[in-house]
Amino acid sequence: MTRSAWYIGCREDEVGEAAILVGDRARIDRIAEHLESPHFVEENRGLRTVTGVRAGRRITVSAFGMGGPIAAIVLHELFDLGLRTFLRIGTAMVMPPAKLGDFVLADGGVRGENTSRTYAPIGYPAVADFDLSAALRAALVKRKVSWRAGIFGTYDGFYTEMFALSAGEKQMIDGLRDEVRRLGLIATDMETATLLTAGRVLGARTASLCLGTVDGLTQEKIGAAELEAQERAMFEIALDAIVASLSS
Numbered sequence: 245m246t247r248s249a250w251y252i253g254c255r256e257d258e259v260g261e262a263a264i265l266v267g268d269r270a271r272i273d274r275i276a277e278h279l280e281s282p283h284f285v286e287e288n289r290g291l292r293t294v295t296g297v298r299a300g301r302r303i304t305v306s307a308f309g310m311g312g313p314i315a316a317i318v319l320h321e322l323f324d325l326g327l328r329t330f331l332r333i334g335t336a337m338v339m340p341p342a343k344l345g346d347f348v349l350a351d352g353g354v355r356g357e358n359t360s361r362t363y364a365p366i367g368y369p370a371v372a373d374f375d376l377s378a379a380l381r382a383a384l385v386k387r388k389v390s391w392r393a394g395i396f397g398t399y400d401g402f403y404t405e406m407f408a409l410s411a412g413e414k415q416m417i418d419g420l421r422d423e424v425r426r427l428g429l430i431a432t433d434m435e436t437a438t439l440l441t442a443g444r445v446l447g448a449r450t451a452s453l454c455l456g457t458v459d460g461l462t463q464e465k466i467g468a469a470e471l472e473a474q475e476r477a478m479f480e481i482a483l484d485a486i487v488a489s490l491s492s
Contacts, residue, residue: 249321252306253288260295260302262329262486263322265315265439269307275479279303291318299487312359312400312438319439323446329489330450331376332439333482336396336431337406338456339424344466345474347391347481348430349380350452353437356399360441370398370437373449375492379485380453387481389474394430396452398437406432407463421460432460449489453482 248255266275272292276282279296287293291314293306304327308318319330342348353370355361360370377393384391399420403409406417424432436452443450455474457466466474 247325249325251289251317252291252293252321254285254293256325258285258295259325259327260304261490263304263306263327264482265318265330265332266307267310267334272305272307275305278479278483298483301487301490303486311434312357315435316359316438316442319442323448328448330443330448331482331486332435332452333478334454335457336433336454337458337460338431339429339460342392342430342456344456344459344464345470346456347384347389348454348456349393350396350436351393353396353398353440355437356397357438358400359438363442363445370440372440372451376449376451376489379489380451383481383485387477389477392430396436397424397429397432399432
């Protein structure tokens with residue numbers, strides 16, 4: 245009997261050998277342009293998925309929206325369908341020495357969110373898979389882009405922990421920002437530590453590569469033209485790395 249996923253709505257014969265997880269559902273159409281013979285899975289609950297071929301390997305790309313809870317659901321359902329390699333790509337707020345427009349690769353993550361705690365106690369480390377990370381490093385070097393590797397901080401509250409909309413929120417967020425700098429974290433996001441923890445507990449290889457689109461100190465955002473160009477580069481880096489990791 246062919247299994248199917250509850251929320252993402254795809255069957256096990258519709259997924260590939262590995263998965264790339266993205267936030268923005270609009271990225272599914274854009275990354276599909278980098279795949280051969282893309283097959284779009286029927287959308288369910290706003291979750292979009294496409295499976296296509298890259299260098300002879302079938303790769304699935306699935307969009308989870310925003311936040312650790314739904315990102316973990318998408319990873320967990322794809323794991324249940326047989327996938328064992330996952331790469332999260334997306335955007336992050338960067339802190340020095342990483343700068344706006346840099347690619348940031350997570351060696352691991354601080355578990356400042358709550359979803360990962362349903363998979364493992366807080367003392368369990370959120371660590372990226374070594375071999376998949378090595379493939380990403382090689383792809384980044386080959387592409388000759390500006391990048392940094394280090395520890396991410398993952399949090400649930402975007403407007404209460406990362407990006408201030410008011411003076412009151414800025415005062416509250418400044419305390420966490422000081423802690424992020426003290427710990428030497430290079431980026432903050434809402435999913436990386438969740439996925440690294442859930443993936444490792446389940447028995448999957450998991451890694452995270454993001455583009456620095458917001459400066460964590462000034463809250464300056466990346467320009468639209470640079471974002472578009474860097475996103476295309478991120479797709480190529482991610483696909484090349486995940487194929488290389490499957491071949492090693």
